[in-house]
Amino acid sequence: MHIEAYQKLTLLDYPGRTAATIFTHGCNFRCPFCHNAGLVVRPSESMIPESEILDYLEKRKKLLDGVCITGGEPLLQKDIGDFIRRVRDIGYQIKLDTNGSFPEKLEDLIKEGIIDYVAMDIKNSLDKYAITAGIPQDIVPKIEKSVNILMSSGIDYEFRTTVCGNLHTVDDMRSIGEWLKGAKAYYLQPFKDSGDIVAGSENACDFTCEKAHYEALLEAVKPFIPNTQIRG
Numbered sequence: 759m760h761i762e763a764y765q766k767l768t769l770l771d772y773p774g775r776t777a778a779t780i781f782t783h784g785c786n787f788r789c790p791f792c793h794n795a796g797l798v799v800r801p802s803e804s805m806i807p808e809s810e811i812l813d814y815l816e817k818r819k820k821l822l823d824g825v826c827i828t829g830g831e832p833l834l835q836k837d838i839g840d841f842i843r844r845v846r847d848i849g850y851q852i853k854l855d856t857n858g859s860f861p862e863k864l865e866d867l868i869k870e871g872i873i874d875y876v877a878m879d880i881k882n883s884l885d886k887y888a889i890t891a892g893i894p895q896d897i898v899p900k901i902e903k904s905v906n907i908l909m910s911s912g913i914d915y916e917f918r919t920t921v922c923g924n925l926h927t928v929d930d931m932r933s934i935g936e937w938l939k940g941a942k943a944y945y946l947q948p949f950k951d952s953g954d955i956v957a958g959s960e961n962a963c964d965f966t967c968e969k970a971h972y973e974a975l976l977e978a979v980k981p982f983i984p985n986t987q988i989r990g
Contacts, residue, residue, distance in 0.1 A: 759808055760805055761783075765781075777823070791925070819848055825852055858879065864876070883933035916942065916943040917943070917944045919944075931979045935978065945988070
């Protein structure tokens, strides 16, 4: 596992759990609003040994009960299954964050029963997906497959969209709602400029979104997914 960083305690990343968050390096998407540019587009500056992470988790297992694995895109890691098994052996539940572009890997982890919660990013409506995520259009069917896997899996999951004012319209949200109709939970989260976005901070103003626009987007989705909320 190429682990770039880890957060020793979070009360936000894993719903209902006190957790540690592990950040893997690398992503196959190029979303311009991504706030983890250092993990996505730049060469790795460090690599934390798995042994350091596992030792920390062993010491904190009476205080933490979950581990969130995020990125980047964690499913790029060839040995992610082995790492998850080691963490579970210590006694932790696992939340996986993913962009949904590796449905077969996702399905294997679910079938093995070694992940407990999945948060999948939904970048935009299907017709605007590739341009929003900076990916080839032929990846989109894989996204659709991952959505279907999660919705039929029985595992706890959520879908979420980082909302950017110039990228997401009411019509887009309505289309997403129709696509994800019946989902357990869907969150709209505002774009926040971390100062380290993929597009460069000089373009951050293009992504800002007024409160009224968020609320309009929320109302467009709710008829299809009643458990839609604004997060953050």
